[in-house]
Amino acid sequence: MDVKKSFGIGLKLLIFTFLTLFILPGFSTYANNLNKKNILIINSYSEGLSWTKNESGGILDTLEEAGEMFDISVEYMDWKTYPSGENLKYLHNYMKYKYYQKKIDVIISTDDAALKFALDNREELFDSAPVVFCGVNPEGVKALTAGKGNITGVTEKVDAEGTIKAALGINPELKEIYVVFDNSESGISTWELINKAAAEVCPYIRLVPLNSGNYTAILNRAGDAGKDGIILMTTYYSDTDGNTVGFEKFTEMVCQVSKVPVYHLYEFGLGHGVAGGSMLSGRVQGELAGKMALRVLNGENISDIPVYMGKTTHFMFDYKVLDSFNIRTSLVPGESIIINSPYSVFRENKxxxxxxxxxxxxxxxxxxxxxxxxxxxxxxxxxxxxxxxxxxxxxxxxxxxxxxxxxxxxxxxxxxxxxxxxxxxxRQLYEKMLNGYVVFEPVLDRENKIQDIRFIEYNQSYLLQMKTSVSIGLGQTWTEVFGTVNRNQPIYLRVLLTGETEQFEAHDAKNNQFFLVNAFKLNENQIGVVFENITNYKSAIREIRKLNEELEERVQERTQELQSAVSQLESFTYTVSHDLKSPLRAVDSYIRIIMEDYGRTINRDAAGMLTSVRNISKEMMEMINKLLLYTIASRSELNFEEVNSEDLFLACFDEMKAAYPDRDIDLIIETGLPNVTADRILLKQVINNILSNAFKFTKGREKAQIRIGSALTEKEYTFYARDNGIGFDMSYSGKLYGIFQRLHTSDEFEGSGIGLVTIKKIIEKHGGRTWIEGTQGVGATIYFTIPYIEKNA
Known part of the structure; x- marks a missing residue:
């Protein structure tokens, strides 16, 4: 059993090892081949051209550093040697045969010819693949990509201005620049750029073009350059006789014949006898294009990758060449790369x-x-x-x-x-507030002048207040959203600079809307703005103003009618009062004659009645005189002058005292009395009537007193005259300013009831006010005001 078990385990290990070493790597390679991305690099020029070699090398090294498996195909159009339609036709057929059934994921082109070929043929040959370019100047990019999409890349911007400035720093006495360029499209455009750069850097420098004739003639002219000049190399590939000369070779030939330093705009010129310059790097161009291609291969939308417009140049100089012209390295720009420097232990082991x-x-x-x-x-x-x-x-x-x-x-x-x-x-307040709230960030130019404002934050009420349905994206400017410039931009900039809050009205002429705007500074870069739509309010104001104008017209008409009626009434009153005096005087005269001629024969009752009639006539005559005074006060024009009110009170009191010699009454001035601007005659009438009332209503007092004083407010003087007479009940005060209105009978106190009315009329003509206060059994106080008028008014 143990032997069998060991054999089974060994067999399993053998199978596992076989699968690991032979089968599984095959499957892995197959899977990788299925996911491999196809990249096509199209070069405008030949493989042996240094510029093309640097560009292509930068692209390939960047793709290799990515560490991914790519199927990279590299093609060379050799456009410098074969700039013809036949070459294009051959390339078209060749690439159709080679790539017709191969899906290209991205095309990388170097220089103008390759970009144009890729764009003209990508739909037919390359399945509309995205294109990443490099080595094309901005004008060429604009012309070649017009109306086409799915493109991005790196622009070629030669730094002629930097090279000329560096040359001026080395030789301030520079007067002439001999510019070497061929008559190709790129050569002519480079010449134009150098013209423009020289005009901006130093207009007095003369530019000498070296592009006409064969290359031998150009070399002869370059050898004749004087000591106050330099030679500036651009690209030179063929002369006017059709002779083809390599970039590096022709650079060496020019440097050999030149008696002055030779500067170059391209990196491939370094090491071939040129002193240096701000040189365009083909390798940097290729590296940037390679990185853009990797972003496209990693799934990024090519339309989101902007064309790179930055610098791809750096200052480079050759120490040996500088030394041969006795040029110190301290004269070149500080960030320069210097090649062929002599060996220094310290520098090498710095x-x-x-x-x-x-x-x-x-x-x-x-x-x-x-x-x-x-x-x-x-x-x-x-x-x-x-x-x-x-x-x-x-x-x-x-x-x-x-x-x-x-x-x-x-x-x-x-x-x-x-x-x-x-x-x-x-946050709830911000989102729910009825007023619109928005945070702006000013967009400034290099001179710190405001060009636009950018939306940083806003609430929903802002859109409701603006009454707009446009979509506002955070970060968008006002011009991008509404298509017009915000006319309140200077106010926002002033708020940002001063830090002071400003409130103003804004008008949207397009939609006829008005807004009340409060702007305040949030921080060094942002402004908070509160909007309130006041269009309805403004409309209401206009309506109210219109109604007011109509009302003023009606009031003016009614006032004129009233003034005419009052004038007629005053004239009527004056005429009637004047005409009534004649019959009253006749009645008084007839009764006096009767009493003198027949007084002894008339019985006592009849004589008493005639006496009463005569007294009534006298009272009637007095009332008519008072009424005439009131009418005169109403109709008379004011003659303003400076009046000493204290002197006027004292003079009137003395006259009144003389009229009542048997009265014991004192005038007490409690405060200083000012000089006022008034009509002296009418003001004296006012004071006479006031003192007359005080004399009349204090006749029952053993020791009568009249207290006078005044106070100054911002707009007027307020005078008062207080007596210790019988006073009155304030509930009847409304009757006191009516004509012929009295609170006491003529048997108790003499008078006509017109004195207070006359006071009121005269004070109102002066623009003042009058009123009376009293307490029954204690006394009364009459107040009146005179407007304060400055002497220089």
Whole structure:
């Protein structure tokens, strides 16, 4: 049994080993072949061309470093040698035969001819494969890819400006640049770029084109370049006689005949006698294109991979050539790569010397530190013993502090919980608030001038307030969303610069909408803006303004009608009052004559009645005079002048005192009385009427007093005259300013009932107010105001 069991185990191990070594690798290889990606590299020029070799090498090395299995096919169009339609036809048939039944996953083209061939034939030959290009200048990319998609790549941008600046740094006295280029399309476009760069860098430099004639004539002209000039090489492959010369070979030939430094725009020129320059690297172009192709092969959409427009150049110089022209390496740009430098022990082992120096310094430092700490250790040993008791005490304090820390931890936990709740409430408020809220980020140009604003955040109410159905993506600019420039951009920039909140109205002319906008600074780059649609409010304002205008017109019309009626009424009152005085004077005269001529024959009752009639006539005459005064006060024009109110009160009081010589009454001025701007005559009438009332209603007092004072507010002076007379019941105060209205009979107190009405009329003509307060049995106070007018007004 043991033998059989051992045999079975051995057989199983043998089968497993066979499967592992022979069968399974076959299946693995087959599976890998099924998933292998096919890459086609199409080169515009021949394999022996250095530029093409560098580009293709950069692509292949990048694909190899990816560590994946690719089926890579490399083709060369040799377009420099065979730039003809027959060559294109041959290549078409050749590639149709070779790749017709092979699915190409990505095409990588180098230079213009390959890109054009790939785009023209990919639908027929390469199953519409995506194309990644390199070695094509921006103008060529624009022309070749117009109207075509599924393309990306690396643009070839020669740095003529950088090379010219480097040459000027080496030779500030430079006056002429001899430019070598052929008459191909790429050669002509390079010449135009150099013209433009030279004009921007140094307009006074003269450019001499070396492109006409055969290559022998060009070499002769290059050899004649003066000491204040340089030669700038571009690409030169064939001359006007059709002679083909390799890039590197012709570069060497030019450098051999030149008496001045030769600069180059392409990396392949280095090592063939050129001094250097800002050189375009074919290898860098190929590496970048290879990385883009890997992104496409890994499933990334080629339309999401933008065309690379950056620099693929770097400054490179040849030490031997610089030395032959006595040019110091310190004159070349600092980031330059210098080849053929003489051997230097320090330079070649620079890292070693630096590392050794650092190690020596560190070791010295460590020794000093060790000596220092040895002395410290002895001191620490002594201090440790002393600190033992302190540590014990500290431990007790820490134990006591543990409870405090726990309490603080609980408080911090509660604070964090409150912060989370606050954040939640803020977010709910932000999402539910009725006003629109949006966060903008200004888009500035190089001169920090605002060009646009970008949406960073907004709530749903913003769209409702804007009354728009457009879709706004975070990160989009206003112009991208609405197609127009936001006219409030300068305000937003001012808020960002000053930090001050601004409120303003904005108008959307397109949709005839109005918004109330509050803008405030959130941080150094963002602005918070609250929007409120006030279109309905503005419409209501317009309607109200229109109604107000109509109302003002109606009020003006009614006022004119009322003024006309009042004027007519005043004229009527004046005429009637004046005309009534004549018959009253006649009645008084007739009664006086009767009393003088027949007084003795008239019985006592008749004489009493005639006396009463005569007294009534006198009272009627007095009332008409007062009414005339009131009418005059109403109709008279104001003659404003500066009036000393204190002098006016004293003068009126003296006149009144003279009219009542038997009265014991005092005038007390409680405050200073100001100078006012008023009509002196009418103001005197007001003061006379006020003092007259005080004299009348204090006649029952043994010691009568009138107290005068004033106060100044922002707009007016307020005067008061308080007496200690009989006063009145305030419930009847409404009658006091009516014509002929009295609270006492004429038997009790003399008067016509027009004095207060006249006061009110005159004060109102001055723009002031008047009112009266009183307490029965205590006294009354009359108030009036005069507007404050500055002297220079």
């Amino acid at each position: 890292n070693f010397f630096i590392s050794a120096s650092i190690i020596i310094v560190l070791l010295s430092g460590f020794i000093i530190i060790l000596l220092f700490y040895l002395s410290r250790i002895n001191k620490i040993k002594r201090e440790l013993a002393d600190s033992n008791s302190e540590l014990s005490q500290l431990y007790e304090e820490l134990t006591a502090s543990d409870e405090e820390l726990r309490i603080q931890y609980d408080e911090l936990t509660e604070m964090q919980k409150n912060l989370v709740q606050s954040e939640t409430r803020y």
